[in-house]
Amino acid sequence: MKAVDVKALQPGNQLAKPIIDSYGRVLLQKDVIFTERLIRRLKEFDFKYVFIEDAYSENIEPQSIIDEELRIETISKIRKTFKTFDQFDATSQNQYVLERSIDDIKDTVHEIANTINHHDEILSIMSDIFMFDDYLYNHSINVTVYTLVLAKELQFSDKEIEEIGIGAMLHDIGKIKVPKSIINKPDQLSDIEFDVVKEHTTYGYEMLKKFSNIPSIVAFCAYQHHERLDGSGYPLGLKEANIHEYAKIMAVSDVFDAVTSNRVYRNAFLPHEGLEILYSGSDSLFSKKYIELFRKHVSIYPNGSYVELNDGRRGIIAKQSKIPDRPIIRILEEEKLRLTLSELYEVDLSEHSTIMITKCNTTPF
Structure with missing residues (x-):
């Protein structure tokens, strides 16, 4: 799953994590498919981000120290x-x-x-x-x-x-x-x-x-x-x-x-x-x-965030390494070309000292 700015939501996106209020009430259930009307309602109520499912972010889980x-x-x-x-x-x-x-x-x-x-x-x-x-x-x-x-x-x-x-x-x-x-x-x-x-x-x-x-x-x-x-x-x-x-x-x-x-x-x-x-x-x-x-x-680059590297590759934070600012990146794009699902691979920045994150965002670049 990945975090997405509500402004970047598209009809057809699937909710990966329920939206709840502080009383524990579920406002939107997991697996809901977003429509134009539903996206508009989220914007009206000033929601900023939601988690969605897609094949490129499969098995990426958000972190939380308390359940x-x-x-x-x-x-x-x-x-x-x-x-x-x-x-x-x-x-x-x-x-x-x-x-x-x-x-x-x-x-x-x-x-x-x-x-x-x-x-x-x-x-x-x-x-x-x-x-x-x-x-x-x-x-x-x-x-x-x-x-x-x-x-x-x-x-x-x-x-x-x-x-x-x-x-x-x-x-x-x-x-x-x-x-x-x-x-x-x-x-x-x-x-x-x-x-x-x-x-x-x-x-x-x-x-x-x-x-x-x-x-x-x-x-x-x-x-x-x-x-x-x-x-x-x-x-x-x-x-x-x-x-x-x-x-x-x-x-x-x-x-x-x-x-x-x-x-x-x-x-x-x-x-x-x-x-x-x-x-x-x-x-x-x-x-x-x-x-x-x-x-x-503290994790500086949370799981599900999009990043660009100093060698031009782009990807999504897949998981954390033991070094907070050197996470593991799932590469989605290289040489300005989008990779297919079968071509995806991961790079552990803790093992590559010359590779640096130059940009980070909650939506694709």
Whole structure:
């Protein structure tokens, strides 16, 4: 299967992976044949990508570190927690309900951390961006997964894993206090609106610091994840020495997922482009140490992406090697001629140091 921009869909294309919403409801079943009307409806509802089947991408599977069931279950817990915090405060008679929600988040963090501990492949959650709706909850999960992968490689203790995992899961909880008209605005925010959005870090800190069953550092994760090493971040403009290590790690995860996710006002950047954005701020905005670690464990060119090589050949990412930026390519075209199905072959870039990827896209060139 391969990922295809909805704009490039053609009548007759076959859906390879169900489209579901964050409640686990199937919006389109696997094997549906696209018609002009169905493609038009996907565009109207602002879908960006779908997976389709074709003979040239046969047996190519999208990667995902957490399965669909765990993702839907986690979204349900995050949604419940955010809504509970929105309805009640720490001084109310419903504090027990709030604390139970936090316990659910802790359990989920442990489950994701356990999944990561038993996952030795290069990390990619590219396939999960096709789940429709609820950006905030999906973003919270993705940031948690990325953050826990880095924490594992940094050999954090179990206590630290729990702290930074809860912090990542709840880092954006303050956004429930930001007007939805601003959060969901389809255009660029005004300076005044952006100032309102910035307040989510303070809102989150104020909400989380009141609970005895939340480690105090979790509140600081919400407070500091937009601080930057050179002091250009918010809300306090802290510089490197005054920013907690957890917040430095989460900043890398947060920005990468934000720029590689579809938003109402722009399309997603591809993972290799997201990494370039991080590197452009290396040691000025973000810690180079954590960017380098991130690069070693995250798939830059996800399965099903189209690529062009420096020798002119074109193909599709078939699978990952042990080196994130040196995947295995199924060659579809050489010398500007399309290969037949019987002529297809694969090249492992980890074994060919002189072959480089020069272009990458989610649709054929």
